[in-house]
Structure formats: structure tokens, C-alpha cells
Amino acid sequence: MRKTKIIATIGPSSRSPEKLEQLVIAGMDCARLNFSHGTLEEHAEVIQLVRRLSEKHQRPVAILQDLGGIKLRLGVMKDAVLLNHGDEIFIVPDESSDRPNVLPFPEPDIISNLRPGHLVFISDGVVCLEVLEATAGSVRTRVRNGGTLSSHKGLNLPGVKVDTPVLTDADKIALKFGVEQDLDWVGISFVRTVEDMLYAKAHLNSIGSKARVMAKLERAEGVENLDSIMQEVDGIMVARGDLGVEIPMERVPIVQKEIVRKAAEQGRISCIATQMLRSMMVSPTPTRAEVSDISNSVLEGCDSILLSDEIAVGDYPVEAVRVADITIRESETIFPYYKDMIAGDRTQAIASSVAQLTKALKSKPIVVTSTGRAAVEVSRYRPESDIIVFSHDASVLRKLALGWGICPAGVISAEPDVAKMVSILIKESLATGLVTDSDTVTIVHGFMSGVSGTTNTIQVLDVKEYLALSKNQA
Numbered sequence: 001m002r003k004t005k006i007i008a009t010i011g012p013s014s015r016s017p018e019k020l021e022q023l024v025i026a027g028m029d030c031a032r033l034n035f036s037h038g039t040l041e042e043h044a045e046v047i048q049l050v051r052r053l054s055e056k057h058q059r060p061v062a063i064l065q066d067l068g069g070i071k072l073r074l075g076v077m078k079d080a081v082l083l084n085h086g087d088e089i090f091i092v093p094d095e096s097s098d099r100p101n102v103l104p105f106p107e108p109d110i111i112s113n114l115r116p117g118h119l120v121f122i123s124d125g126v127v128c129l130e131v132l133e134a135t136a137g138s139v140r141t142r143v144r145n146g147g148t149l150s151s152h153k154g155l156n157l158p159g160v161k162v163d164t165p166v167l168t169d170a171d172k173i174a175l176k177f178g179v180e181q182d183l184d185w186v187g188i189s190f191v192r193t194v195e196d197m198l199y200a201k202a203h204l205n206s207i208g209s210k211a212r213v214m215a216k217l218e219r220a221e222g223v224e225n226l227d228s229i230m231q232e233v234d235g236i237m238v239a240r241g242d243l244g245v246e247i248p249m250e251r252v253p254i255v256q257k258e259i260v261r262k263a264a265e266q267g268r269i270s271c272i273a274t275q276m277l278r279s280m281m282v283s284p285t286p287t288r289a290e291v292s293d294i295s296n297s298v299l300e301g302c303d304s305i306l307l308s309d310e311i312a313v314g315d316y317p318v319e320a321v322r323v324a325d326i327t328i329r330e331s332e333t334i335f336p337y338y339k340d341m342i343a344g345d346r347t348q349a350i351a352s353s354v355a356q357l358t359k360a361l362k363s364k365p366i367v368v369t370s371t372g373r374a375a376v377e378v379s380r381y382r383p384e385s386d387i388i389v390f391s392h393d394a395s396v397l398r399k400l401a402l403g404w405g406i407c408p409a410g411v412i413s414a415e416p417d418v419a420k421m422v423s424i425l426i427k428e429s430l431a432t433g434l435v436t437d438s439d440t441v442t443i444v445h446g447f448m449s450g451v452s453g454t455t456n457t458i459q460v461l462d463v464k465e466y467l468a469l470s471k472n473q474a
């Protein structure tokens with residue numbers, strides 16, 4: 001089984017029932033819904049389709065709700081405008097503008113924080129303006145890098161204080177919808193500090209959300225506060241688009257490696273995003289650099305990669321997932337399996353033992369989990385064998401679809417009798433084809449079936465021997 005997971009952004013090019021099914025078959029492990037675009041009705045339709053297809057193909061597929069967040073954008077412009085090097089351009093705190101040399105930016109509080117010398121990057125850094133003079137009502141700038149701009153293009157303001165809460169009113173409406181749809185993951189955009197995450201988690205708790213939380217690192221502040229942010233998240237995304245504008249782009253690969261390393265050490269799901277296969281928006285084949293990018297991300301040890309525009313609005317969405325799939329599989333043939341990690345508590349110590357046993361005995365790990373934590377902790381040690389996971393909760397299996405090497409195998413009922421539970425696990429594992437009667441398995445479970453925090457038991461069984469003994473006792 002492929003260890004590194006694929007997240008695919010669903011949009012106009014990929015939301016039809018036919019395309020979604022092709023994406024599931026091609027290897028999509030998680031469907032990302034970008035709540036900066038689309039209506040709640042459109043998202044609801046995709047959610048229902050993905051869930052049906054997941055059941056049809058007996059393959060848990062997670063759904064990631066990616067919030068729009070505090071993305072700074074231009075207002076409405078009458079026409080697209082071409083900015084040339086050296087032009088003087090004004091930024092005003094208005095909703096719209098019909099003048100080609102005046103850009104509307106309806107954020108008066110942020111405009112008031114601009115100072116001479118600040119740089120304003122627009123449209124993923126394609127256009128760069130240098131602030132010459134700033135007042136509360138208008139900012140005079142000079143174009144350093146020109147280009148064409150139109151309504152609602154995104155802005156990045158490195159070094160400029162942005163005090164806006166991490167969740168917007170639109171985000172809160174989207175989150176309520178996410179609770180109603182029982183979505184699996186929530187991506188919090190533009191995370192700057194641990195306080196942002198605490199604020200977001202408090203809101204999620206207040207509305208009854210059970211989703212796992214992923215912090216998107218898109219600001220320099222977020223990178224600076226990585227260690228404290230990591231303590232309050234289930235996953236972390238290296239969002240290289242905005243991040244590559246907020247910090248020097250030559251630093252992005254180094255920051256990426258550091259984030260992935262720390263996520264693995266702390267048992268957090270990591271995701272690398274932006275421009276993985278961008279050329280496949282218009283081409284059926286990727287560039288060699290893009291293939292190398294995916295391969296290097298895999299060898300760094302990330303849990304997942306995210307494909308965005310190439311799936312959402314590109315001409316070859318299914319082909320892009322297929323390319324990602326075969327590239328990951330090839331890279332994993334030389335992956336450095338079995339990481340030596342420090343165990344900080346009982347569950348991690350048990351997971352470490354499981355990883356060592358699977359290596360020494362060439363056994364297949366089977367994990368029974370109520371919350372998913374035991375499976376994530378085994379994954380942390382990066383064993384070469386697939387991590388076969390059962391749970392009493394289908395939503396837990398969907399959430400685990402993003403975890404490295406984790407194979408969500410099925411839902412089982414809580415069985416207090418350990419002998420009966422082991423019998424069920426062997427039977428179900430054989431039925432899936434993930435285990436054969438010639439295998440050895442290492443089973444990890446808790447002493448109280450269905451109760452979180454009770455993982456304390458490891459059993460090693462020769463399947464053929466077990467089946468023979470069970471038959472004799474029957």
C-alpha cells in the first residue's frame with residue numbers, strides 16, 4: 001500500500017460524480033473543500049458524493065474543510081489593470097474603484113498600519129508595490145514588479161501587523177455547516193500564534209465539532225511560533241503559496257523540512273501544499289521538477305501532499321492524482337523506514353515496541369483504536385509494514401485516512417472478551433486481503449474495548465498457527 005497520502009482539492013473540474021469516482025479509484029485519500037470558493041449547497045453535494053463513493057469502494061476517504069480565513073483581498077475593480085514598473089499607484093480603504101491607478105482595499109485598520117518602505121505583494125507575489133507615503137485615507141506606492149490585476153486578488157503584507165481574529169464571520173458560518181455534515185478535518189488559515197489556535201479550538205468546541213484541526217502555516221509569524229502552535233493541533237500544513245511571499249522564497253524548502261521533521265517527532269499529521277503539479281492544469285504530463293518535488297517531499301517523511309488548482313480547475317485532474325500516486329510509490333521503494341523516536345508516554349512506548357516487533361519479525365501491525373491515537377503513534381515510527389487499523393467508530397477511520405502508512409480496514413463492535421476480539425480481528429483482516437494465513441501479525445489493543453486511553457497490550461500471532469489452534473478448540 002502507498003504510505004504517503006494524497007489530498008485533492010475539489011472544484012469545477014472535479015466535482016461531477018464521474019470525476020469524483022475516478023479520483024477515488026485513482027488514489028485520492030482526502031477531498032479538500034476550499035471554503036474561499038463555492039456555495040454551501042455545492043459543498044454539501046460533494047460531501048454526499050464522496051461519502052457514497054467511499055462506501056461503494058470500501059475505502060475511507062477523509063474530507064478536509066479548508067477555511068478562507070483572514071485572507072487579505074482587493075475590493076472590486078471596474079476593469080483589469082496592467083501595472084508597469086515605476087507607476088505610482090494608490091491604495092484606498094474602499095470597497096470598489098473605477099480608476100486604473102487606485103486599488104480598493106476595504107481594510108482600513110490594516111491600511112493604517114502601513115508605513116513607507118513596506119512592501120505590498122499582490123496575486124501570490126506577482127505584483128510588488130513599495131509604500132512611499134501612508135495616511136489613514138490613502139497609501140501612495142510605486143510599482144517594483146508589474147503585472148495585471150483584477151478584483152479580489154490576494155494581498156500579502158510581510159512585516160505589517162494584522163490584528164484580525166483568525167476566524168472570520170464567514171468561517172464561523174462554514175464551521176457550523178461542517179458540524180452538520182460531520183466533516184473530518186478543519187484547516188485553520190493564516191495561523192500566527194498559539195492563541196489563534198486556542199481561539200479556533202474554543203469555537204469548535206462551543207459548536208460541538210469533532211473534527212481534527214490542521215494549522216495552515218502561511219505567515220512568517222506562524223513559522224516563528226511553530227513549536228507552541230504544534231502543541232495545539234492534530235496536523236500542520238506547509239502552505240507554500242502565501243508562505244513563499246511572506247518569507248524569502250529560498251527559505252521555504254528549509255522551513256518545509258523543519259516543519260515535517262517536528263511534526264513527525266510530535267505525532268502530528270503533516271501536509272505539503274501548493275504547486276506540486278501545477279503544470280498539469282494545462283498539460284497531461286508534469287515537469288520533471290514537479291515529480292522531483294513530490295519525491296523529495298515523500299523522502300522528507302511528510303504524511304500527505306495536497307494537489308490544488310491542478311485538481312480543482314485543471315484540465316487533467318484524474319491524471320494528476322495518478323502521477324502523484326505512481327511518483328509516491330516509486331519514492332517509497334527507497335524510503336528510510338523505521339525511525340528511532342523517543343517515547344514520552346505509555347502509548348508511545350507501546351507503539352515503539354510494535355514498530356520494533358514488526359521489523360524483527362516481519363509481521364503486520366494490527367491496531368484497534370477508539371480515538372485513532374494508537375494508530376498515529378505507530379505511524380510515527382514509520383514501519384515498513386502497512387498499519388492495519390480497526391475502530392468502533394467509522395468517523396475515526398475517515399480521520400485516519402490522512403495518516404502515513406495507515407490503512408483503515410473496517411469498523412468492529414466493542415468486544416470486552418479479548419479472545420473473541422482477536423478472533424474477529426483475524427477474520428476481518430483475512431477478509432480484506434491485507435493479511436494472509438502465512439503472515440505473522442502484531443496486534444495492539446486496550447484492556448477495555450471501546451474506551452480511549454486504555455491501550456496497553458501487544459500480542460504476536462502466527463496466523464496459520466492461530467487458525468489451527470482455533471479449529472482444534474472449536
